[in-house]
Amino acid sequence: MVFAALILGGLLVVLDITIINVAIRTLARDLAVSLPVIQWVSTGYTLALAMTVPTSAWLVGRFGVRRVYVGALGGFVLGSVLCGLAWDIGSLIAFRVLQGVGGGLVQPVGMMIVLRATPPERRGRAMGLLGLPVLVGPVLGPTLGGWLVEISWRWIFLVNLPVGLAALLLAARALRPFNGSASGAAAAAGGAVGDRATGPRLDVAGLALVAPGLALFVFGLAESGRLGTVASSSVVVPALVGIAMVAGFVVRALKTPAPLVRITLLGRRAVASGAVTLVLFSSAYFGSMLVLPLYWQVARGLSPAETGMLGIPQALATGLSLQVASRLVDRLQPARVVGFGITLAASGLLAAVLLLDANTPYWQLMLAMSVTGVGAGSTIMPTITTALRNLDDRDSPSGSTLLNITSQVGVSIGTAATSVVLASGLASRGLAAVLAGGDAGGGSDTAVPGAGPAQVAVDVAAGFAAACRTTLGVPLVLMAGALVAALTVLPRRASQTSTAVVEG
Incomplete structure (x- = not known):
């Protein structure tokens, strides 16, 4: 239940x-x-x-x-x-x-x-x-x-x-069995399950730094994706202010006895390596997820519902592989499981880059992205499991919070970076209006003089596909970085004996 x-x-x-x-x-x-x-x-x-x-x-x-x-x-x-x-x-x-x-x-x-x-x-x-x-x-x-x-x-x-x-x-x-039973001492130290009487005091200063800091950083990234550039005050100013506030939170969290989130957990190899791998892979995978749906709708003229249906094989591949890999990581070396997953995801993405043009058969791109989905399912949850596996009740709230913040930041970075590169690629091909709501028939700048609407649509589709190919190079580079992190810093043992008292 x-x-x-x-x-x-x-x-x-x-x-x-x-x-x-x-x-x-x-x-x-x-x-x-x-x-x-x-x-x-x-x-x-x-x-x-x-x-x-x-x-x-x-x-x-x-x-x-x-x-x-x-x-x-x-x-x-x-x-x-x-x-x-x-x-x-x-x-x-x-x-x-x-x-x-x-x-x-x-x-x-x-x-x-x-x-x-x-x-x-x-x-x-x-x-x-x-x-x-x-x-x-x-x-x-x-x-x-x-x-x-x-x-x-x-x-x-x-x-x-x-x-x-x-x-x-x-x-x-x-x-009901999880209604809160941690001791007051554990809760006061940033514990897991304290109740109303014994729970820790809120780190108001820490919250005032990290919450708006993250929001400003994410807002700056979102603006860069919307504008298609990082060279704007509406991007740079909130992002830098956000980074400064988060840095201030980190400094405070290292000094205060009861921080909002226990940053010191990043001193543990499993947590730190999991966070690095997760931020790089999340940036790559969720950044790549932005490209193909736009390609289907703009270059191939499909509706949102049709686009969603074309993503079903990838979603199934991700979910099924997640179930298998999450069990394997209990028995095999985490670095091997996650390394295999990242390699597979990068291979599928590379195949999509090589295949993608204005007339690529649907099944080829669906197959390539399904391979990427298998890789994602074999990477994200096994990485999180490895990072959090041996945390006790006192540390698990801060550990899961750190990993969720890392994942959210990674998604925001990847989406923004992909959006900027795609917008730049479209602008260089005279297709900037496409991301502003234009369609495949509206990019007349790319057509030869005297060309009819059909030729314009063909030219726009080809230009958009070329921009998508270039854009997918960003996630590939990020996945390469995630693979290096996974193979060099993730723990080698499948599981370790924990001294924590496990309840429930």
């Missing part, structure tokens, strides 16, 4: 993200706003998530994992209903922020529960179960989103209500 509650809660969040991705253009049309404005429906959620994740360790130490998890799900469901009732773009963005506050806690708190519920030698299998939403969500989300959008954009949010209520009821019942 515990894992059913965690899987259903995780599925709720993953479904929402994948549905939103399909509905962006429809939202822009129905709300009569431009694409840059409607992107704040996603950006607002991401910023709220970035500000919320750092608080997860303290919230669990103060209120217990059950209260925090149920509260996070409740906030997410409430935000979903309000989004479905939004009356304009401003209210929709505001309610998406509320969704992000709840959604940002679901994954890290779910990891904490898994670490408490399972012994170290079985945590790979347990993390694999926690990753089941990655298998189901990307398969159902795009298809369901395409169907719901045709009825009304409001249903892409209201559909979360029945699923969310079921997740809330199950979590409230199944997580």
Whole structure:
């Protein structure tokens, strides 16, 4: 029942993200706003998530994992209903922020529960179960989103209500044994499960540095992706201020006895190596995920729903391989499992680069990206499991928080870098209007004089495909860096004996 509650809660969040991705253009049309404005429906959620994740360790130490998890799900469901009732773009963005506050806690708190519920030698299998939403969500989300959008954009949010209520009821019942039982001493030291009476005090100064610091950094990255350049004050200023604030938080966390997040955990090889590998691979993989959907829609003229269906094989490959690799990492050397996964992901991505043109057969690109999906499933969750495997109840909240922050930063970096390179490539080919909402028939700058609309479309498709090939070189380089990190710094042993008292 515990894992059913965690899987259903995780599925709720993953479904929402994948549905939103399909509905962006429809939202822009129905709300009569431009694409840059409607992107704040996603950006607002991401910023709220970035500000919320750092608080997860303290919230669990103060209120217990059950209260925090149920509260996070409740906030997410409430935000979903309000989004479905939004009356304009401003209210929709505001309610998406509320969704992000709840959604940002679901994954890290779910990891904490898994670490408490399972012994170290079985945590790979347990993390694999926690990753089941990655298998189901990307398969159902795009298809369901395409169907719901045709009825009304409001249903892409209201559909979360029945699923969310079921997740809330199950979590409230199944997580009763996890209501908070850590000792006051452990909680005061940044412990795992403290209750209201004995939980640690909030590191207000640390929160005032890291939460807005991460939000400003992510905002700068999002702006660079939107503008297609890093040479803008709206990109550089918030990013640098954000980095400075996060650096200040790190300095403070190393000195204060009860920090918001225990940065000293990065002194452990498993945690540090996992964080490095995760940030590089997340940047590469999620950055590459931006390119092919745009290629399908712009160069091949497919609808968002059709684009989502073409991604189903990759989603299935990722989810299935995640289940296998998460179990293998309990028995084999983590460096071998993760190294194999990164190599496979890079191989699939390289094949996509070599194959991609304006008329590549669908099955070839789907096969190449499915190979990349197998690699991703064999990398992300095994890396997280290796990093967190031997943390005890006192350290697991900070450990899972650090890994979730790392992952979120990696996704933001990869998406921004890919967007900038793609925008630059399109601009050099006279196709800058494509990312501003143009279609394959609107890039007349690339056509020869006197060419008709059909020839213009062919030229634009070829130019867009060429820009996509160049852009995918960025994720390939990042994956190479992740492979070096995995093979040189990840632990060599499959599991170690933990001295922690495992509850549940």
